[in-house]
Amino acid sequence: MQLSRDELLGAYRRMATIRSFEERLHDEIAKGEIAGFTHLYCGQEAAAVGVCDHLGDDDFIVSTHRGHGHCLAKGVEVKGMMAEIYGRATGTCKGKGGSMHIADIDKGMLGANGIVGAGAPQAVGAALAAKMDGNGRIGLSFSGDGACNQGTTFEAMNMAVVTKAPVIFVFENNHYSEHTGPAYATATSTDIAGRAEAFGMKAWRANGCDYFDTYETMREVLDYVRAGNGPAAVELDTERFYGHFEGDPQRYRGPGEIDRLRAERDCLTAFRRRVTEAGLLADADLDTIEAEVARLIDEAVDEARAAPAPTPAMVLEDVYISY
Amino acid sequence: MTRMMIREAILETIRSEMRRDPTVMMLGEDIVGGMGTAGGPEAIGGIWSTSTGLWEEFGSNRIIDTPISESAIIGSAAGAALAGKRPIAELMFADFVGVCMDQIWNQIAKFRYMFGGKSKCPVVIRLVYGAGFNAAPQHSQAVYSMMTSMPGVKVVMPTTPADAKGLLTQAIRDDDPVLFFEHKALYGVKGEVPDGDYVIPFGHARQVRAGEHVTIVAMGMMVGLAEKAADQLAQDGIGCDVIDIRTTSPLDEEAILDSVEMTGRLVVVDESPPRCSVAADICAMVANKAFAALKAPPAMVTPPHTPVPFARELESAYLPSPPKIVDAVRSVLAYR
Ligand SMILES: Cc1ncc(C[n+]2csc(CCOP(=O)(O)OP(=O)(O)O)c2C)c(N)n1
Ligand SMILES: [Mg+2]
Numbered sequence: 235m236q237l238s239r240d241e242l243l244g245a246y247r248r249m250a251t252i253r254s255f256e257e258r259l260h261d262e263i264a265k266g267e268i269a270g271f272t273h274l275y276c277g278q279e280a281a282a283v284g285v286c287d288h289l290g291d292d293d294f295i296v297s298t299h300r301g302h303g304h305c306l307a308k309g310v311e312v313k314g315m316m317a318e319i320y321g322r323a324t325g326t327c328k329g330k331g332g333s334m335h336i337a338d339i340d341k342g343m344l345g346a347n348g349i350v351g352a353g354a355p356q357a358v359g360a361a362l363a364a365k366m367d368g369n370g371r372i373g374l375s376f377s378g379d380g381a382c383n384q385g386t387t388f389e390a391m392n393m394a395v396v397t398k399a400p401v402i403f404v405f406e407n408n409h410y411s412e413h414t415g416p417a418y419a420t421a422t423s424t425d426i427a428g429r430a431e432a433f434g435m436k437a438w439r440a441n442g443c444d445y446f447d448t449y450e451t452m453r454e455v456l457d458y459v460r461a462g463n464g465p466a467a468v469e470l471d472t473e474r475f476y477g478h479f480e481g482d483p484q485r486y487r488g489p490g491e492i493d494r495l496r497a498e499r500d501c502l503t504a505f506r507r508r509v510t511e512a513g514l515l516a517d518a519d520l521d522t523i524e525a526e527v528a529r530l531i532d533e534a535v536d537e538a539r540a541a542p543a544p545t546p547a548m549v550l551e552d553v554y555i556s557y
Numbered sequence: 558m559t560r561m562m563i564r565e566a567i568l569e570t571i572r573s574e575m576r577r578d579p580t581v582m583m584l585g586e587d588i589v590g591g592m593g594t595a596g597g598p599e600a601i602g603g604i605w606s607t608s609t610g611l612w613e614e615f616g617s618n619r620i621i622d623t624p625i626s627e628s629a630i631i632g633s634a635a636g637a638a639l640a641g642k643r644p645i646a647e648l649m650f651a652d653f654v655g656v657c658m659d660q661i662w663n664q665i666a667k668f669r670y671m672f673g674g675k676s677k678c679p680v681v682i683r684l685v686y687g688a689g690f691n692a693a694p695q696h697s698q699a700v701y702s703m704m705t706s707m708p709g710v711k712v713v714m715p716t717t718p719a720d721a722k723g724l725l726t727q728a729i730r731d732d733d734p735v736l737f738f739e740h741k742a743l744y745g746v747k748g749e750v751p752d753g754d755y756v757i758p759f760g761h762a763r764q765v766r767a768g769e770h771v772t773i774v775a776m777g778m779m780v781g782l783a784e785k786a787a788d789q790l791a792q793d794g795i796g797c798d799v800i801d802i803r804t805t806s807p808l809d810e811e812a813i814l815d816s817v818e819m820t821g822r823l824v825v826v827d828e829s830p831p832r833c834s835v836a837a838d839i840c841a842m843v844a845n846k847a848f849a850a851l852k853a854p855p856a857m858v859t860p861p862h863t864p865v866p867f868a869r870e871l872e873s874a875y876l877p878s879p880p881k882i883v884d885a886v887r888s889v890l891a892y893r
Contacts, residue, residue: 269691269869321691321868332693332867348695349656350625383624384656410594411625412586413601418593419624488595544866546874553863 237449242515243523245287245445249279249502250520250527251312252303256476258531259302259319263480267539268319272333275303277443277475280501281406282307284440284448285374285468288456294342294360294373296353299334300474301346304376310338316534322541329544330552350411351384353377354403358394361401361465370460373401380411382426383419391433394465402459403430403467406442408474413486430467442470443499446508473499559752564744566718567607567683570725571645575615578643581729583608584621584630585647585683592622604649605685605744627653631660631682638678639668643729650696651686651738654704665734666709680734681725687740687778687828688865688876697865697872701738701777702829705805705838711759712806714738714777718748720803723757730756740778760807768796771886772816772823774839776802779826779858779877786882797886805835813839814847821852822889826877831859853892856885 237245256274263272275282278300286307289295297304305315310326318325319333326336337345344360347353354375361373381387382405394401405426409415416423427437436458440451448470455466473495477484484492509515561569575581589612590601602609612620623630627648634644648654654661661682668678688697705712711733715721721739728735765780766773766787775783780801787797798816802809817823823843827836840855858877866872 270867271690271692271696321870329868329871330694330866332691334693334695335867348693349653351656380625383626385626385628386656412604413590413594414587414622414624415593418622423593484596485601486591486594486596491595543870544868546870549863549866549871549874550861 239515242509243519245283245449246505246520247523247527248283248287248307249445249505250524251530252279252282252306253502254524254527254531255302255306255312255316258535260476260480262535269321270332272319272480273300273478274474274476274480275300277473277495277499277501278303278406278408280445280448280505281404281442281470281472282376284442284445285404285452287449288452289342289374291340291342292369293371294344294357294364296344296357296360296373296375297346298353298376298378298381299346299348299350300378301334301336305336305338305343305346308343309341310336310343312530313534313537317538317541320538320541321543322538323544323548324541328548328552351377351381351386354381354387354390355393357403358390358397358399358401361394361399362397365398365400371400372456372459373399374404375401376404376406378411379405379407379409379416379420379426380414382429388433391430391435391465391467395434398464400459400462401465402455403465405467405469406472407469408472410474410478410486412478425469427467427469435465435467436463437467437469439469439471442472443501443504445501445505558749560747561718561750562744563715563718563721563739563746564605564607566721566750567725567739568609570722570729571608572611572614574726574729575611575619580641581643581645582619582621582637583611583645583647584623584634586623586625586630586649588647589620589622603647608647627656628660631657632664634680634682635660635665635668635678638680639676643679643681645681645683645729647683649685651684651700652695652698654684654700661710662707666707669733670709677732678734679732681728681737682735683737683739685739685741687742688872689742689778691867691869691872693867694864699777699828701736701805702827702834704736705835706833709734710806711735711804712738713759713804715803716743716777716780716801718746718750719755720757720763722750723755724759724803726754726756727758731759738777742778757803759804760809761803762809762812763801763803764798764812765801766797766799768798768820770796770820770822771798771889772813772820773797773799773826773882773886774802774813774823775799775826776805776835777828779828782877782879783826783882785879786886789879789883790886795886795890808839808842810842810846813843817843817847818850821850823851823855824858824882824885824889825855826858826882828877829859830862831857832862834859853889856889858882858885
């Protein structure tokens with residue numbers, strides 16, 4: 235099905251926003267502006283956007299430690315996120331959680347997560363809630379190739395099948411869990427989707443560096459799950475362009491690996507080539523978007539820098555609603 | 558004596574115990590690093606550099622790089638221990654005990670008791686803990702209080718390189734399960750470490766400063782803060798008897814009680830939240846056993862009863878600090 239001009243522009247804008255957000259963080263972290271552990275999503279933009287472009291605010295996603303892309307794709311506000319990562323009182327979570335814990339329940343973004351594998355069962359629960367309401371909404375978990383080795387992930391998949399939960403397990407296989415490759419750590423290394431099949435659900439595979447392949451695959455998956463067929467899984471083959479966390483020396487990479495990935499597997503480049511060659515959009519359209527995105531990110535950083543820090547009294551807030 | 562950092566003392570101790578005893582093994586995530594990658598296992602040596610070179614020397618049977626599967630890591634350490642080995646399991650962040658708590662709480666800690674003394678489970682679980690890095694609520698916690706409340710495990714917290722060696726050697730040779738808490742912020746602390754065999758038995762506190770006016774009991778990261786506070790108070794003629802308890806279970810009650818008998822005043826500094834904490838436990842113990850000696854209610858310096866916040870300003874408000882300890886000492890002294 236052909237995407238409209240607006241849909242194409244929107245998809246590119248969302249991917250470019252993630253890219254620009256992350257590239258900027260990379261620079262600011264190197265300057266020592268930002269505290270804590272930050273895991274960048276660069277390289278995987280087509281995965282988050284190709285998935286979330288099918289979702290509404292009332293569909294639920296759960297995310298990971300590498301969550302900025304999922305948040306942005308789900309519509310969490312750029313400036314609030316930037317302020318959060320800067321640890322500001324104006325941040326999405328008031329500076330309490332930071333990069334690894336951004337959540338925006340109103341957007342159906344139930345939380346990034348510092349605990350690998352913690353999200354999948356929560357997505358099942360969100361899906362069961364949607365099933366109770368009978369409104370056709372779904373739960374969706376993003377997990378990495380590393381997270382697929384946690385018992386929680388297995389338990390979630392089995393429970394989703396037996397409860398016919400309208401949940402989608404998205405496995406972003408970026409070929410690394412920290413400094414280890416799935417060829418070592420994952421017993422079905424070249425095939426994570428097959429695990430989901432073994433649990434009794436239907437699984438799809440797509441190129442997570444190609445917006446169109448991810449998007450079209452997800453359309454089928456969403457149709458299947460929204461129709462009440464129970465859970466499904468998708469394995470997206472993707473790449474991470476930076477280290478596991480900012481500051482990672484990445485000695486586990488092969489020679490020239492990053493240059494090769496950036497040359498061959500860049501989802502933004504691939505998107506641009508595809509839409510301009512097909513005459514759907516002009517380079518100028520995409521350049522305009524990039525310039526607008528760059529301005530937005532500049533503003534977000536400026537505002538985050540200028541924003542007030544949380545006050546010490548805020549340490550005590552939000553532990554309970556009442557106590 | 559050799560001067561080294563705590564992280565080096567830990568690595569060297571594991572290495573020498575593995576050489577000494579062929580039943581010692583280690584397992585954890587990325588403890589080799591680079592497995593299954595183009596770069597290859599090139600001895601990242603764990604993200605904390607506490608296993609560098611071990612895989613090269615001892616091989617894949619004894620240095621086991623694992624998938625992200627904490628329940629399986631701790632569970633298989635338990636099984637290997639029941640089967641006669643001495644596994645050292647690493648939890649990259651202590652917070653991940655949440656994932657594998659059953660294997661610790663219901664399994665490892667209870668085997669010996671419920672099997673009527675017929676088994677031993679000499680597991681060492683190394684847990685990297687503590688705040689101060691803006692690592693946010695799930696990567697910063699001081700979970701040792703929770704673990705201290707658990708019968709059947711020993712809980713150890715080194716604060717110097719020498720103690721790291723002596724206590725880890727004891728932990729590996731100990732026939733009981735040991736939770737060995739390593740503070741992220743202490744890894745780089747340097748000090749003299751005795752050469753050769755060096756063992757510190759559990760349950761023996763270390764006196765860090767001598768003083769007669771107030772007893773300060775601390776553990777882990779808090780010890781250094783207590784020392785700073787004591788140095789500052791010394792300038793005003795206030796003498797602090799600073800005790801590093803080294804192990805929260807077993808607890809050297811005698812060292813604490815002896816000191817309180819002399820000073821009559823107690824401040825306990827603890828990095829974990831106050832409710833049911835080691836600090837609360839020690840205050841209760843002292844109130845019970847040295848009530849007559851006390852000239853003031855025992856005081857605790859702890860974070861508030863909240864998770865560990867992310868932002869710099871929030872985390873520093875959260876954590877105990879030398880000024881907060883100084884204030885507590887002054888108010889304990891002012892009591893009458
Ligand atoms: C329970 C738990 N174990 C270990 C970690 C440390 N850790 C953080 S991310 C990560 C690797 C995750 O790999 P993957 O699931 O492939 O996600 P990616 O980083 O590639 O996005 C590890 C081991 C953690 N945060 N939580
Ligand atoms: Mg991965």
